[in-house]
Amino acid sequence: xxxxxxxxxxxxxxxxxxxxxxxxxxxxxxxxxxxxxxxxxxxxxxxxxxxxxxxxxxxxxxxxxxxxxxxxxxxxxxxxxxxxxxxxxxxxxxxxxxxxxxxxxxxxxxxxxxxxx
Amino acid sequence: xxxxxxxxxxxxxxxxxxxxxxxxxxxxxxxxxxxxxxxxxxxxxxxxxxxxxxxxxxxxxxxxxxxxxxxxxxxxxxxxxxxxxxxxxxxxxxxxxxxxxxxxxxxxxxxxx
Numbered sequence: 119x120x121x122x123x124x125x126x127x128x129x130x131x132x133x134x135x136x137x138x139x140x141x142x143x144x145x146x147x148x149x150x151x152x153x154x155x156x157x158x159x160x161x162x163x164x165x166x167x168x169x170x171x172x173x174x175x176x177x178x179x180x181x182x183x184x185x186x187x188x189x190x191x192x193x194x195x196x197x198x199x200x201x202x203x204x205x206x207x208x209x210x211x212x213x214x215x216x217x218x219x220x221x222x223x224x225x226x227x228x229x230x231x232x233x234x235x
Numbered sequence: 236x237x238x239x240x241x242x243x244x245x246x247x248x249x250x251x252x253x254x255x256x257x258x259x260x261x262x263x264x265x266x267x268x269x270x271x272x273x274x275x276x277x278x279x280x281x282x283x284x285x286x287x288x289x290x291x292x293x294x295x296x297x298x299x300x301x302x303x304x305x306x307x308x309x310x311x312x313x314x315x316x317x318x319x320x321x322x323x324x325x326x327x328x329x330x331x332x333x334x335x336x337x338x339x340x341x342x343x344x345x346x347x348x
Contacts, residue, residue, distance in 0.1 A: 122278075124278075152335060152336070154338075161322070161338045161339065161340055161341055162279070162322075162338040163338070164335055164336075164337060164338075167335050209276065211278045211279070213278075213336075221267065221284070221286075223269075223281060223284060224269070224281070224336055225281055226271070226278035226279045226280070226281075227278050228277055228278045229276065229277060229278045231276065
């Protein structure tokens with residue numbers, strides 16, 4: 119299957135600082151990428167959907183000014199957590215949609231563990 | 236968006252076949268059914284995807300009845316390393332950003348020796 123990478127795999131930052139997480143589709147072009155967040159022992163929660171070259175669509179309750187998403191190319195999307203606070207500590211996972219013949223498949227990155235102190 | 240319902244947890248033993256059923260009563264015509272596996276602190280791994288009838292790959296089979304209101308993931312001869320959370324998702328990939336995969340609670344499969 120297709121490979122999606124994320125960087126960094128884990129990051130620790132101080133409260134009030136900003137953190138950028140990169141998501142890359144390594145062997146395919148992804149017109150649509152997704153960002154999810156997962157708290158311990160919970161399911162993944164969709165934060166936003168982004169299409170290359172256009173603004174991201176955020177899910178209800180997700181602050182777009184706090185979680186900045188940029189999808190500058192068909193292989194790269196970034197999530198910036200601005201003015202991070204301890205409650206933003208979570209596991210962030212990106213996903214990219216790949217065309218497979220007549221259909222699509224969606225692949226996930228390995229995740230980024232963010233800890234805000 | 237079609238909602239899915241799965242058992243919260245299942246237990247099995249090594250070497251057994253495991254079947255996990257997912258209900259999706261309001262699945263739409265364009266929706267596909269996709270199953271993922273997730274280990275702790277890792278991203279979900281794609282297992283299998285189907286639209287109708289039966290799909291089989293090297294790791295699993297997916298059975299979808301004619302009405303498509305449910306699906307069953309079949310894992311042949313599970314091992315300890317198959318202990319994970321399995322998610323059933325339903326969604327369409329067409330129409331751009333309005334179509335997205337929403338995760339339900341998933342099924343925690345515990346395989347015992």
